[in-house]
Amino acid sequence: xxxxxxKVNGDDVEFxxxxxxxxxDALRDKLGLTGAKEGCGTGDxxxxxxxxxxxxxxxCLVLGAEADGKEIATVEGMAxxxxxxxxxxxxxxHAALQCxxxxxxxxxxxxxxxEKHPEPTETQVRYWLAGNLCRCTGYDKIIRAxxxxxxxxxxxx
Amino acid sequence: MQYHTPSSFDDAVALAxxxxxxxxxxxxxxxxxxxLRADIVTPDxxxxxxxxxxxxxxxxxxxxxxxxxxxTGAEMSEHDTLGKEWPGLVEAMxxxxxxxxxGRATLTGNLCNGSPAxxxxxxxxxxxxxVTVTGPNGERRxxxxxxxxxxxxxxxEAGELVTAVHIPxxxxxxxxxxLRFIPRTEMDIAVVGCGINLRLxxxxxxxxxxxxxxxxxxxxxxxxxANAIIGTELDDAALDALAEAASAACNPIDDKRGTVKxxxxxxxxxxxRAAKIAYERAEAAS
Numbered sequence: 001x002x003x004x005x006x007k008v009n010g011d012d013v014e015f016x017x018x019x020x021x022x023x024x025d026a027l028r029d030k031l032g033l034t035g036a037k038e039g040c041g042t043g044d045x046x047x048x049x050x051x052x053x054x055x056x057x058x059x060c061l062v063l064g065a066e067a068d069g070k071e072i073a074t075v076e077g078m079a080x081x082x083x084x085x086x087x088x089x090x091x092x093x094h095a096a097l098q099c100x101x102x103x104x105x106x107x108x109x110x111x112x113x114x115e116k117h118p119e120p121t122e123t124q125v126r127y128w129l130a131g132n133l134c135r136c137t138g139y140d141k142i143i144r145a146x147x148x149x150x151x152x153x154x155x156x157x
Numbered sequence: 158m159q160y161h162t163p164s165s166f167d168d169a170v171a172l173a174x175x176x177x178x179x180x181x182x183x184x185x186x187x188x189x190x191x192x193l194r195a196d197i198v199t200p201d202x203x204x205x206x207x208x209x210x211x212x213x214x215x216x217x218x219x220x221x222x223x224x225x226x227x228x229t230g231a232e233m234s235e236h237d238t239l240g241k242e243w244p245g246l247v248e249a250m251x252x253x254x255x256x257x258x259x260g261r262a263t264l265t266g267n268l269c270n271g272s273p274a275x276x277x278x279x280x281x282x283x284x285x286x287x288v289t290v291t292g293p294n295g296e297r298r299x300x301x302x303x304x305x306x307x308x309x310x311x312x313x314e315a316g317e318l319v320t321a322v323h324i325p326x327x328x329x330x331x332x333x334x335x336l337r338f339i340p341r342t343e344m345d346i347a348v349v350g351c352g353i354n355l356r357l358x359x360x361x362x363x364x365x366x367x368x369x370x371x372x373x374x375x376x377x378x379x380x381x382x383a384n385a386i387i388g389t390e391l392d393d394a395a396l397d398a399l400a401e402a403a404s405a406a407c408n409p410i411d412d413k414r415g416t417v418k419x420x421x422x423x424x425x426x427x428x429x430r431a432a433k434i435a436y437e438r439a440e441a442a443s
Contacts, residue, residue: 002160019160019203020193042191046257055231055260061190062261063183065160066205109256130343131255 006067008033009077017064024048026064027074035075035104039133046132049105050074056112058131075104078111087111087149094145098136106132110146118157120150158200162208166291166320169204174293174316176202182318183207184227185261187254188270206318215239220326226319230259243324244438245333245352245431249280252337255344265319268301271309274347274371278305280335282368282378283352285325292317302368305375330357332438334431337370338423340414347371348415351403351427353435357443360390362436367399372407372424379406382428391436399432400425 001016008031015030027033027050036059039045043061050059051073052066078085087107090096097103106129113120113128120128125146126139134142159176163169173180178201181189192198206212212227215236222239230250233239240247253262253276267277268288281301288304290297293316304311304319313319333354339345350370355362367382382402389395409420 019158022190022194041194043187043254043258046255049257052260055229056257057260058257060194061186061257063160063186063190063205065162066183066186066207113256127343128256131257 002065002068004064004068006069007071009073015064019063019065021064022060023050023052023062023064023067023072024059026067027059027072030064033074033076036108037101037104039101044131044133045102045105046109046129047102047105049108049132051108051112054112054115056109073108075107078107085111086152087114087145090145090149090152091142094141094148096137096141096145097134102132102134102136106134106142110149113146114150114153118150118154120146122147159202160205161202162205164208164210166206166209166318169206169209169318170291170293170316172202172204173318176204178202180204180315182269184212184263184266185229186266187258187262188266204318218323220328222324224264224322224324226265226321227263230254230262230264231256233264234259239324242327243284243333245335245354245435246277246280246284246286246324249335249337249350249352250277252276252335264322268304269311269313269319271305271307271311272346273305273308273373273375274350275376276335276337276347276350276370278376279350279352279368279370280333281322281352282376283335283354283366284333285354285366287323287325288319289321289323290317291320296320298323302376302378307374327442328356330439330443331355331364332435332440332442334434334438336427336431336434338415338427346414349409349420349423349427350376351424351431353428353431355386355432355435355439357436357439359443360440362386362389362391367403367428367432369403369406369424369428372409372420374408377406379403382406386432391432396429396432400429403428 037047039047181200183205212225337347337350352368356364365383385398404425407421
């Protein structure tokens, strides 16, 4: 077993994991953070998206051992207590989800996008989210929620 | 499975040399971890090279570049000058996978995975990229086209690994381009890929390298195709000769994603289009 020290959503955490265990499994099974989902397990669907040192990754394609010394951010870190992140509010407002399986990954991915590109074009948002599959919404509601969030954030700043 | 994080390439080589069973090096993991999870390749020894100093650095090497073996596609795309000098190479890397994959995938991994359809490899071959291979007998410098030997196979020997990627100096009046055909608009594996790099003297092409992907068991360097445009101003006759030479070099598989006839034809079409883009870029750099 490998002893891993890492930071998740700002908190120092440690866990023991098998070398074959993924970061996704460690988050869900060792740390109880079940926001990130396993869809495909091969890096195609993006349901397990998290950031590692600020970089968007599929946590199913990162070993738990690789998280040692890194900073991980998951969907659980987006809301502050009872206060939802503006992206989460906009997703609800626009009904940008139905079954919800893809939503945590899409929220993490779009938050990362808006941090890097505060003024994305619709094309840029669609390309950025090309690795996050959604079988319910047809994507349009998601894109509208993201574009409106970006506009609101720009007004606020 | 043993998991190691050596702090030097010498330690990585020593671990690989003494390893029993299947050994894999881990950089971005976008192939290695997929194969592990799908039970296609289950390593007995996994050697993560990301804790070795310098592996995530993009640095000047003379007038060219040294790309660390763990540098990701995203880091290449975000770099200030690399993509201005070698747009074809950076765009080829950027075509691979999603944002999430770009955050992890590396040039070296794309090369060592040995896929004939790897997008960055024809671009690297066209650019004349070489890699440093380090092993129990020391270092050697190898051209990218000499690394893959068959689908999933490379010329690396037991205990050897790629430890640096070297991109040559761009020099003046040069341009490169990479194009691929996929059945979808994004996020797919090349049915045909073509990388072209050339240099002009005035309007005339004086140097060229043409590379094709996904049309043979390995990525090809097609000298006949380069010869078809060297000495020309890329007029229609030169473009037709280029397409003919590119198609003639194809020895593709026949599958649901593309028939032999289709892949052979498209190789010529893409070669023409990529040559035009590379030529425009070379003119703009003149």
